[in-house]
Amino acid sequence: MRLVAAARRRLRGQDGQVLPLVAIWLVVLLLMAGFVVDFGRVWVAQRQLQSAVDAAALVAGQNLPDATKAYASAVSYSGAAGAKNEVGGFEVTPQAPTVTFMCVSHAPNYAAGSPPTCPTDTSSASCAPAGTTPPQPTGATTCNAVKVQESATVRTIFAGIVLPSFTVTASASAAARGGAARPVNAYVILDNTGSMTSGCASSVTGISRNPSRLDCAKAGVRALLQALWPCSPSLASCGSTTLNTGGQLGANVASPFDEVGLLVFPAISGNPPTSSALNAEIDCNRSSRFSTTYPVWASYTYNAAQPDGGIPTSDDYLGYQAVGLSSDFRPSVANTNLNATSSDVVEAVDWGKCPSGAYPGGDYYGLKDIAGQGSYLAGAITEAQHLLNLNSRPGVSNAIVVLSDGQLNKPRTFTDNNPCNSAIDAAAQAKAAGTVIYAIAYGASGSCPDRNYSHTALQTMQDIASNAGTFFNQPTTGDLTQSFQQVGTELSNPRLIPDCTAAPPGC
Numbered sequence: 001m002r003l004v005a006a007a008r009r010r011l012r013g014q015d016g017q018v019l020p021l022v023a024i025w026l027v028v029l030l031l032m033a034g035f036v037v038d039f040g041r042v043w044v045a046q047r048q049l050q051s052a053v054d055a056a057a058l059v060a061g062q063n064l065p066d067a068t069k070a071y072a073s074a075v076s077y078s079g080a081a082g083a084k085n086e087v088g089g090f091e092v093t094p095q096a097p098t099v100t101f102m103c104v105s106h107a108p109n110y111a112a113g114s115p116p117t118c119p120t121d122t123s124s125a126s127c128a129p130a131g132t133t134p135p136q137p138t139g140a141t142t143c144n145a146v147k148v149q150e151s152a153t154v155r156t157i158f159a160g161i162v163l164p165s166f167t168v169t170a171s172a173s174a175a176a177r178g179g180a181a182r183p184v185n186a187y188v189i190l191d192n193t194g195s196m197t198s199g200c201a202s203s204v205t206g207i208s209r210n211p212s213r214l215d216c217a218k219a220g221v222r223a224l225l226q227a228l229w230p231c232s233p234s235l236a237s238c239g240s241t242t243l244n245t246g247g248q249l250g251a252n253v254a255s256p257f258d259e260v261g262l263l264v265f266p267a268i269s270g271n272p273p274t275s276s277a278l279n280a281e282i283d284c285n286r287s288s289r290f291s292t293t294y295p296v297w298a299s300y301t302y303n304a305a306q307p308d309g310g311i312p313t314s315d316d317y318l319g320y321q322a323v324g325l326s327s328d329f330r331p332s333v334a335n336t337n338l339n340a341t342s343s344d345v346v347e348a349v350d351w352g353k354c355p356s357g358a359y360p361g362g363d364y365y366g367l368k369d370i371a372g373q374g375s376y377l378a379g380a381i382t383e384a385q386h387l388l389n390l391n392s393r394p395g396v397s398n399a400i401v402v403l404s405d406g407q408l409n410k411p412r413t414f415t416d417n418n419p420c421n422s423a424i425d426a427a428a429q430a431k432a433a434g435t436v437i438y439a440i441a442y443g444a445s446g447s448c449p450d451r452n453y454s455h456t457a458l459q460t461m462q463d464i465a466s467n468a469g470t471f472f473n474q475p476t477t478g479d480l481t482q483s484f485q486q487v488g489t490e491l492s493n494p495r496l497i498p499d500c501t502a503a504p505p506g507c
Contacts, residue, residue: 038156038166041089045154046168047468048087049094052079053148053170054469056097058490060146061174067101067143074099074148079170091155098150101143102173147173172469183257184397184491185325187384188224189377190217191404191442192264192370202479204351213442213477214369217403218349220440220480221262224401225329225346226336227488228258233333241328241342248324249278249344256327258491261387262348265380266370266411267319281322282348282366320380322367323348325391376411377404378422381437381464385430398435401487402427402464403480406444406457420448420455427464438487439465440472440480 060074078097079087087094149171156163175182190196192214200216231238231253239254252259268277280288326345329338338346348366381400388398408419416422427437441461448455455463458473465471470490472483 038154041092042154042166042168045087045089045092045152046170048085048089049079049150049152049168050170050172050468052077052083052085052087053097053150053172055085056150057146057148057172057174060099060148061176064101064146064176065143070101070146071099074146078148079150079152087152089154091157092152093155094152095150097148100147100149102145102147103143144176145173146176147171182395182397183259183393184228184399185259185261185388185391185393186224186228186399186401186491187261187263187325187388188221188401189263189265189320189380189384189403190214190221190367191375191377192367193266193375194369195375195405195407197369198477201477212369214367216478216480217442218366220403220484221349222338222346223481224484224488225260225338225349227485228260228329228491229333230327230330231255231257231333235332236334237332238327238330244324244326248321249275249282250324250326251328251344252325253327257333259325259327259391260329260345261321261325262323262345262367263320263380263384264322264367264370265320265375265377267379268322268370269319273319273321278322281368281370282344284347284365288368320383321387325387374409374411375404375407376416376419377402377408377464378416378419378426379411381423381426381430385426385433385435388435389433398433399438399491400427400430400435401438401440401484402461403440403442404444404461405442406448406461407446408457408460409449417451418453420450420457420460421453423460424455424463431466436470437464437466438470438472440474440483440487442474442480443477444473444475 056074056076056078059077060070063069063073075083075097077084079085079094080096081094149169151167151169154166154168156165196214196217197212200211200213202211202216204211204215204219232255235255238256241251241253243251248261250261264281268281273281323345326343328343329346330336331339338350340346340350351365381402384400385398388400392398406420408423410416410419431437439461441458444457444461446457448457448460461473462471472486474480474483
């Protein structure tokens with residue numbers, strides 16, 4: 001009995017000892033939750049800052065070669081306090097931007113020379129902070145590019161015990177605009193699957209009723225065609241056109257500047273598809289039918305030393321291309337009216353190409369919803385880069401614009417259990433080849449079906465893009481013209497370029 005009594009006394013002596021452990025773990029859990037909140041605030045601030053710096057660089061490039069105006073506009077559109085794109089939020093303090101003028105060979109209008117320096121820093125091309133004297137010399141300079149760098153301090157709330165604040169940074173470089181802007185070859189890849197038949201939340205000019213998501217995508221492509229340059233702006237007319245060959249529809253003007261082509265996924269049957277199959281995909285006949293397929297995709301290695309990138313000749317056209325690279329979309333740079341009666345690339349996206357009232361029971365024109373074969377994007381990106389290689393022109397930049405909801409899945413004609421990761425890999429190869437990829441996520445939601453990888457639809461589209469500045473998110477099924485206009489502005493006017501790592505000039 002004495003042993004039992006002693007045991008009971010000992011047990012009673014442990015009362016309350018669990019409370020300190022509970023308190024300790026509660027503090028740990030609260031700190032972990034606080035870290036998540038703080039890191040989320042830091043991530044948002046960095047994204048805001050990058051967007052602000054991109055905008056500041058582009059508007060500064062718009063004002064070159066006038067260094068004074070370029071500097072003032074960069075500060076005005078930066079993320080600094082009081083600027084047009086001020087980076088806000090609780091305990092977020094943006095700093096004044098640093099603006100660097102450069103003479104670089106990979107931007108238009110290159111001419112060797114020394115960039116202007118600031119009065120407070122005569123040893124480099126970095127300009128003084130906002131509020132100080134603008135850079136010297138004033139007026140026209142030999143600079144053809146500008147770099148904007150900026151930082152912001154984010155004070156932490158919960159993580160302040162170990163880390164009082166974070167500093168986020170962002171930088172962007174932009175080329176000057178001008179008559180000698182660098183021309184571009186651009187392929188637009190449109191998701192042409194059954195999901196694009198659902199209704200678009202916005203109206204589309206020229207369509208009286210029931211526009212689909214694909215209709216809104218076509219309206220976006222029209223905005224892109226109106227922003228790009230079919231020929232040099234010095235020409236009153238782009239002149240006569242020459243038809244493409246080798247399984248392509250479309251035509252180029254006598255002296256093409258920007259060329260645009262269209263790819264769709266799923267692919268159209270044929271290797272390459274016949275002209276009749278391509279016409280059926282883009283014509284004005286609502287009842288046109290064509291078969292679809294998915295050619296086997298492989299992860300190609302692009303080799304600049306080989307004209308076709310090392311890909312067998314039989315694979316030159318896998319069937320994703322609906323319209324080849326074309327520059328006949330407008331009669332001149334000054335005339336922004338699309339050639340709705342003569343251009344295949346316009347026919348594919350423009351309601352005005354087709355006679356009014358031709359489709360009883362519904363509005364239909366141009367690119368058709370293929371459906372039936374799922375959403376497999378990797379092959380379309382691969383073929384776009386391959387065709388850019390085949391059709392390369394000296395001094396011409398390459399770009400791919402991808403529009404999709406990111407709901408990718410494996411094809412029905414061969415096995416690929418990781419369609420989202422394959423699309424990301426294909427985009428990585430294209431980017432490694434020097435191509436800028438713009439990705440427009442259109443109502444992207446849900447997860448990918450990858451077997452070995454974890455992606456959401458939105459993450460997939462973000463990873464496809466070259467960087468945060470070339471990614472656009474349209475969460476609702478609405479108007480896409482603003483996103484496409486932004487792409488066109490970046491391609492045709494001041495253009496974002498890779499940051500210059502060497503000391504200017506001449507990097």
